[in-house]
Each structure stands twice: as C-alpha cells, then as structure tokens.
Amino acid sequence: MDFRISKEQRAFVDVVRRVCQKEFKPRAVKYLDGTWPAENMKSLAEIGVLGMAVPQEYGGSGLGILDTVLVLEEIGKVCYVTAMAALGELGVQTRIIAAHAPESIRQRILPRVAAGQAMLAICMTEPNAGTDVPNYATNCDIKGDRVALNGVKTLISRADIAEMFVVFTRVNKVPGAAGIGCVLVPGGVKGLAAKASFHTMGGEYLSEVVFENVELPLENLVIRDNGMKRLLSAFNTQRCLNPAICLGLAEGALEEAVRYLRDRSAFGHRIGDFQGLRWKVADMYVEIEAARGLLYRAAVSGGEFPDPTLAAMAKIYCNEMSIRVTSEAIQIHGGYGFTDEFTVSRYFRGARYGSLGGGTTETLRNLVGKKLVEQMDLATGMLDMGMF
Ligand SMILES: Cc1cc2nc3c(=O)[nH]c(=O)nc-3n(C[C@H](O)[C@H](O)[C@H](O)COP(=O)(O)OP(=O)(O)OC[C@H]3O[C@@H](n4cnc5c(N)ncnc54)[C@H](O)[C@@H]3O)c2cc1C
Known part of the structure; x- marks a missing residue:
C-alpha cells in the first residue's frame, strides 16, 4: 500500500498552500461579517482551483476527489469562509451540471465556473424539510415542452x-422519494427571488429562495423519474469535501495552539513545558492523522463516486474531530481563545458547521448502522470490514 500523494498532487498543493498562507490567512478575519471573499475567489480561479470539478473540454481540469480534498484542506487551514465559497464550485452542483445538463447549458456555464465568473447554488433544504428529502414540497410541473417550478x-x-x-x-x-428530480434555474429568471436572511456563526450569509411560477424549457429538468438515488450518490463526493474543510480547520487550530504553547509563559515556564498541555496537542495530532487516513481512503474508494459507507464514516469522524480539536485549541489559549481577535475562535465557529451540512452526522450514522446490521453474514458472524 502506498500512502504517499503523487509528485503532481504535491506540486499543485504547494501552489495552493503558498496562496493560502500569503494572501488568504491575513484576510480571513474580514469575512466574519458576511463579506464575500471575492479577491480570494479570483486567486483560486487564476491558479486553476475553481475548474477542478469542470471537465477539460469545458475549460477545467476535471481532477479527482482526492485532489479536491487536498486543496480544500489547505484553504480550510486558513479561512473557513473561502473554503465554503470554493466548495460551491468544486462540489455537487458543478458535478450535477457536468454529468446531467444539456450540452448548451454545459457550454454556457462550465467555462464561467472554471474562470471564477459564475457562482452556483444548490437548493435542497426547505423550511419544513431538510434531511427529509422525500418530503420536499417544491414542485415542478411539466407542461408540454416547458416546466413551471413553485416552492421555497x-x-x-x-x-x-x-x-x-x-x-x-x-x-x-409524484409523492415520496420516487417523485424527486432536479431542475436547473438560471439566476435572474422571472419568478425567482433570493434574499440573504440568515447570518451564520461561521461568517457567511444564507438565503431564502422563492420560486413562484418559474417557467423554464423542459431540457432544464435534468433529472426526473426516481432521481433521488442518482442525486444522492453525487452527494458521496460532497461527503468527502465537507470533511476536508474540517480537517483543514483542525490543522490550522493545532498550529495556532502549538505556537501559543511556545509563546505564552506561566509560573516561570513556557506553557508548552507543562505535560498536561503537551498531551493535549499530542491527542489533537493523533485525531487529525486518524481523520486524514479515513478521509483520504474514502476519497480514493469507488469509481465515479466514493464508497457511501466510507464517505459517511469519514464525514462523521472529521466533523466531530474538528469540533474537539478546535475547542481544545481555544482551551490552550485561555481567555484570549474566546475572543474574535484570536484566530482559534474562528476555527471553532467554522468547525461547528461540518456536522450540519452535506448530510447530518445523525443521518450518516443511520446509513452506517443500517449497512452493518443488514450485511452481517449470519453463517460466519463476520462483517465485511477493512481492506480485504
Ligand atoms: C453554513 C450552512 C450552509 C448551508 N448551505 C446550504 C445550501 O447551499 N443548500 C441547501 O440546500 N442547504 C444548505 N444548508 C442547510 C443544511 O443542508 C441543512 O441544515 C441540513 O441538511 C439539515 O437540515 P435541517 O436544518 O432542516 O435539519 P432537520 O432535517 O430538520 O434535522 C434536525 C435534526 O434532526 C436530526 N434528524 C433528522 N432526521 C433524522 C433521522 N432520521 N434520524 C436521526 N436524526 C435525524 C438531524 O440530524 C438534526 O440533528 C446549509 C446549512 C448551513 C449551516
């Protein structure tokens, strides 16, 4: 087994790391108030990051999931808001358009995504149903060669x-999971209204989006007839990308914590001389490396999409690990750690998002638990675990 990343991957990550550390890190604090990180997105487009999920024929690089994980980890290490902004172009929405949109839409939108000129939104969550996809109320009626979309x-x-x-x-x-499909709606069409309604503890704004009799060509209805399974399988990719940001946040927090151990003194010693605090950073590091192993393995599993169980486990572990590690980094900073002036509080705010988006950790545990209970070979009493 070879656990090393390739020379090409290392070279690309080095470029991303330099931009992140030099440009994004000093700017990160200013995005806490909801400012869109426009200058960072421009830099990411220039170095080829925003085209990673765009196939080559549309101006991107069509790189794999592990490459994307490595890049989001670097961005997460310095700026949660920028990592989330990039996730919008590297994640499920770009992949759905690349895989399912008609050629005319692909040609129009994908080169603009790669160039950082077009941002994408994914609209799943509804006021009365988030996790509960089969109960979505938004509806799209087919009327000849047109569709009409209504919902919130x-x-x-x-x-x-x-x-x-x-x-x-x-x-x-059509009721239930069988009725779920996917429609592409260009921004600015008649009947579409988006209002930034919520400011998050991570920094970004989230919107309520209303579709009132939005009329579109039938070809924009890119998935119909029992589309939920296909749509959710694309989410296994997202389940590797969200934890990549969490891994980066935890790494950034550990670096801050170690720096503070070296800088701060108490009782005539560097606080890094206290065994209790050395054990804390050692445990943080152990958790980070365990998370990395699980996540990278999930990222290279499967074909077009990662293995659903590994991706779910990687997401659960990285999401919860990042909350623990960033919280410990605050503890190491004492009272300063709780202030906006110290970076570690920002890492913690970002980490708190991970287990909520892209499949909550509760629903992912449902998935893993179901697989365990249903796959047990009753004759041998063995589970299909590990690499064999
Ligand atoms: C920063 C941020 C960005 C977001 N961006 C987007 C976006 O771009 N597009 C989008 O569509 N959504 C977005 N969301 C919304 C997010 O995807 C939802 O919050 C998430 O899917 C959970 O849905 P919900 O909030 O309705 O919670 P609910 O589904 O109501 O769940 C509430 C609680 O019940 C638990 N629960 C639900 N069902 C079960 C079950 N069967 N077993 C056990 N526990 C269960 C959940 O895990 C959760 O703890 C974003 C959220 C955040 C915080």
Whole structure:
C-alpha cells in the first residue's frame, strides 16, 4: 500500500498552500461579517482551483476527489469562509451540471465556473424539510415542452450571487422519494427571488429562495423519474469535501495552539513545558492523522463516486474531530481563545458547521448502522470490514 500523494498532487498543493498562507490567512478575519471573499475567489480561479470539478473540454481540469480534498484542506487551514465559497464550485452542483445538463447549458456555464465568473447554488433544504428529502414540497410541473417550478428553499449558500441554481424538486406532484428530480434555474429568471436572511456563526450569509411560477424549457429538468438515488450518490463526493474543510480547520487550530504553547509563559515556564498541555496537542495530532487516513481512503474508494459507507464514516469522524480539536485549541489559549481577535475562535465557529451540512452526522450514522446490521453474514458472524 502506498500512502504517499503523487509528485503532481504535491506540486499543485504547494501552489495552493503558498496562496493560502500569503494572501488568504491575513484576510480571513474580514469575512466574519458576511463579506464575500471575492479577491480570494479570483486567486483560486487564476491558479486553476475553481475548474477542478469542470471537465477539460469545458475549460477545467476535471481532477479527482482526492485532489479536491487536498486543496480544500489547505484553504480550510486558513479561512473557513473561502473554503465554503470554493466548495460551491468544486462540489455537487458543478458535478450535477457536468454529468446531467444539456450540452448548451454545459457550454454556457462550465467555462464561467472554471474562470471564477459564475457562482452556483444548490437548493435542497426547505423550511419544513431538510434531511427529509422525500418530503420536499417544491414542485415542478411539466407542461408540454416547458416546466413551471413553485416552492421555497432555505439556508441556501451564495443564492444572492449565483448564476445558476441546482434545485431538488418534486416532479408532477409524484409523492415520496420516487417523485424527486432536479431542475436547473438560471439566476435572474422571472419568478425567482433570493434574499440573504440568515447570518451564520461561521461568517457567511444564507438565503431564502422563492420560486413562484418559474417557467423554464423542459431540457432544464435534468433529472426526473426516481432521481433521488442518482442525486444522492453525487452527494458521496460532497461527503468527502465537507470533511476536508474540517480537517483543514483542525490543522490550522493545532498550529495556532502549538505556537501559543511556545509563546505564552506561566509560573516561570513556557506553557508548552507543562505535560498536561503537551498531551493535549499530542491527542489533537493523533485525531487529525486518524481523520486524514479515513478521509483520504474514502476519497480514493469507488469509481465515479466514493464508497457511501466510507464517505459517511469519514464525514462523521472529521466533523466531530474538528469540533474537539478546535475547542481544545481555544482551551490552550485561555481567555484570549474566546475572543474574535484570536484566530482559534474562528476555527471553532467554522468547525461547528461540518456536522450540519452535506448530510447530518445523525443521518450518516443511520446509513452506517443500517449497512452493518443488514450485511452481517449470519453463517460466519463476520462483517465485511477493512481492506480485504
Ligand atoms: C453554513 C450552512 C450552509 C448551508 N448551505 C446550504 C445550501 O447551499 N443548500 C441547501 O440546500 N442547504 C444548505 N444548508 C442547510 C443544511 O443542508 C441543512 O441544515 C441540513 O441538511 C439539515 O437540515 P435541517 O436544518 O432542516 O435539519 P432537520 O432535517 O430538520 O434535522 C434536525 C435534526 O434532526 C436530526 N434528524 C433528522 N432526521 C433524522 C433521522 N432520521 N434520524 C436521526 N436524526 C435525524 C438531524 O440530524 C438534526 O440533528 C446549509 C446549512 C448551513 C449551516
């Protein structure tokens, strides 16, 4: 087994790391008030990051999931808001457009995504159903060669600036999971209204989005007829990308904590001389490396999409690890750690997001638990675990 990343991956991550450390790190604090990180997105487009999920024929690089994990980890290490902004172009919405949109839409939007000129929004969550996808109320009726979309989505990232909305919707009012499909809605169409309604503890704004009789060509309904399974399998990729940001946040917090151990004194010693605090950073590091192993393995599992169980486990572990590690980094900083002036509080705010978006850790535990209970080979009493 070779655990090393390739020379090409290392070279690309080095470029990303330099930009992150030099440009993004000093700017990170200013995005806490909801300012969009426009200058960082421009830099990410220039070095080729925003085109990573865009196939080569549309101006991107079409790189793999592990490459994307490595890059989001670097960005997460310095700035949660920028990592989340980049996730919008590296994640599920770009992949759905690349895989399912008609050629005319791909040609129009994907080169603009790669160039950092078009932002995308994914609209799943509704006021009365988030995790509960089969009960979405948003509906898209087919009327000849047109569709009409009606409904309300909420907690949507980037909706105030998005050039295209990837919307999960019921089709023709068919109830339950069987009725879920996906429609692409260009920003600015008649009947679409987006309002930044919530300011998060991570920094960014989230919007409520209303679709009132939004009329579109039938070809914009890119997935219909039992689309939920296909849509959710694309989410296994997201389940590797969200934890990559968490891994980066934890790494950034550990670096801050170690620096503080070396700088701060108490009782005539560096606080880094106290065994109790050395053990804290040692445990933080152990958790980070365990998380990295699980996440990288999930990222290289499967074909088009990662293995669902590994991706779920990686997400659960990275999400919860990052809360523990960033919280310990605050503890090491004492009272200063709780202030906005010290970076560690920002890492903790960002880490708190991970277990909420892209599949909550409760629903992912449902998935892993179900697999365990249902796959047990009753004859041998063995589970299909590990690498064999
Ligand atoms: C920063 C941020 C950005 C976001 N961006 C977007 C976006 O761009 N697009 C978008 O569509 N959404 C977005 N969301 C919303 C996010 O995806 C939802 O909050 C998430 O899916 C959970 O849905 P909910 O909030 O409705 O919670 P609910 O589904 O109501 O769940 C409430 C609680 O019940 C638990 N629960 C639900 N069902 C079960 C079950 N079967 N078993 C055990 N526990 C269960 C959940 O885990 C959770 O703890 C964003 C959220 C945040 C915080």
